[in-house]
Amino acid sequence: MTNPDAVATRPAFEWLGPCPLSNTLRLPAEAVRLLALNDVSESTLRTPDVAEWLADPATRVVGGGSNVVFVTPRVPQAVRIDAADWRVTRSGDDWVDLSVEAGLGLDALVRETAARGWFGLEALAEIPGTVGAAPMQNVGAYGTEIADVTRWVEVWDRRERRIECLAPADCEFRYRGSRFKREAGRWMILRVGLRLATRAPGDWPPVGYPGVGEAVGEWSRRTGRAPAAITPGEYAEVITTIRRAKLPDWRSGWPGSAGSFFHNPVVSVETAERLARRWPEMPRFPVADGMKIPAGWLIEAAGLKGHRDGPVGVSSRHALVLEHHGGASGEVFQRFAEFVRRRVREETGIDLAIEPECVTL
Ligand code: EPU
Numbered sequence: 303m304t305n306p307d308a309v310a311t312r313p314a315f316e317w318l319g320p321c322p323l324s325n326t327l328r329l330p331a332e333a334v335r336l337l338a339l340n341d342v343s344e345s346t347l348r349t350p351d352v353a354e355w356l357a358d359p360a361t362r363v364v365g366g367g368s369n370v371v372f373v374t375p376r377v378p379q380a381v382r383i384d385a386a387d388w389r390v391t392r393s394g395d396d397w398v399d400l401s402v403e404a405g406l407g408l409d410a411l412v413r414e415t416a417a418r419g420w421f422g423l424e425a426l427a428e429i430p431g432t433v434g435a436a437p438m439q440n441v442g443a444y445g446t447e448i449a450d451v452t453r454w455v456e457v458w459d460r461r462e463r464r465i466e467c468l469a470p471a472d473c474e475f476r477y478r479g480s481r482f483k484r485e486a487g488r489w490m491i492l493r494v495g496l497r498l499a500t501r502a503p504g505d506w507p508p509v510g511y512p513g514v515g516e517a518v519g520e521w522s523r524r525t526g527r528a529p530a531a532i533t534p535g536e537y538a539e540v541i542t543t544i545r546r547a548k549l550p551d552w553r554s555g556w557p558g559s560a561g562s563f564f565h566n567p568v569v570s571v572e573t574a575e576r577l578a579r580r581w582p583e584m585p586r587f588p589v590a591d592g593m594k595i596p597a598g599w600l601i602e603a604a605g606l607k608g609h610r611d612g613p614v615g616v617s618s619r620h621a622l623v624l625e626h627h628g629g630a631s632g633e634v635f636q637r638f639a640e641f642v643r644r645r646v647r648e649e650t651g652i653d654l655a656i657e658p659e660c661v662t663l
Pocket of ligand 1: 512
């Protein structure tokens with residue numbers, strides 16, 4: 303008989319492999335040898351075998367696999383943070399500070415905090431991936447970026463072999479990017495510090511993003527409650543409905559996808575005007591350095607929305623989403639992505655940048 307009081311303790315780290323690497327595109331992928339970290343304290347990371355593994359540039363940091371294309375299926379050396387606890391470290395009149403370990407799923411954290419009535423993460427509901435991966439590409443949706451609530455990011459400096467705690471200014475957050483992405487290979491994110499509000503902010507609920515105002519209005523009519531009365535948990539549900547209408551289920555089933563496959567490009571005002579002469583209805587948004595054009599619109603304008611080529615294709619619900627319907631190799635998938643880029647370039651003159659990381663070892 304097992305002792306009900308016994309708490310199963312996991313070792314601080316484990317060597318695994320070969321083992322499959324999950325990825326939301328559902329391409330074949332495995333790590334030949336994988337270091338799984340259940341603990342991210344300095345003493346564990348300084349263990350000689352662990353420190354050596356992390357210092358080796360050949361070791362790839364893997365997470366939830368939601369923003370990666372395994373072009374080649376074998377990763378010889380990998381590390382994954384499985385530590386997934388979170389706790390409140392401080393609180394004030396109208397805020398709480400959280401410390402979250404990198405291995406926790408971002409969506410799980412969104413649900414937990416929204417259910418407690420805390421404000422700040424609800425617009426990020428239903429995004430796949432881990433909390434540790436979120437600052438890498440400054441995950442964002444519906445007007446919120448993870449940078450907006452980030453107080454600090456604790457990292458392992460793989461080169462200097464030490465823990466550092468970076469303030470937001472040192473993370474160099476920008477649209478879909480950060481210092482961690484720019485200096486890939488140097489940092490492994492261990493914990494993220496977030497500050498959430500425990501009272502509704504003045505402009506609650508956020509309805510500026512196209513489609514969100516309508517969805518909140520619909521919620522209000524259905525429930526008979528004022529839009530301002532929507533709780534963070536209910537707002538997260540509204541966002542979930544919007545996302546599920548556009549994006550394949552990242553948890554299971556087919557097709558696989560990596561969410562938005564390309565960045566929304568920023569082009570010069572002249573380029574935007576040239577395109578608008580041909581497509582007056584083209585959506586475009588002024589930003590600091592030019593005009594942002596939705597990549598999904600450009601792909602649709604190139605005639606590719608819903609285009610299918612055997613096991614791969616462009617989603618018929620959202621043209622920015624490339625889909626894997628099963629049976630494709632990473633190389634086949636990558637060739638298809640390059641085909642989409644080429645067609646958009648030929649049709650519009652704009653060169654789209656691929657958002658996920660491509661593994662080509
Ligand atoms: N559009 C089309 N055809 C399509 C799809 C989109 O013309 O098939 C045009 C429409 O004009 C639409 C516009 O593109 O209004 C914008 O579409 P959407 O609101 O879906 O946003 P997005 O720019 O395509 C970005 C993020 C998403 C995020 C949403 C909401 C990027 C690369 N993607 O998509 O992030 O959820 O905004 O904030 O910035 C992800 O990164 O995986 C992701 C899903």
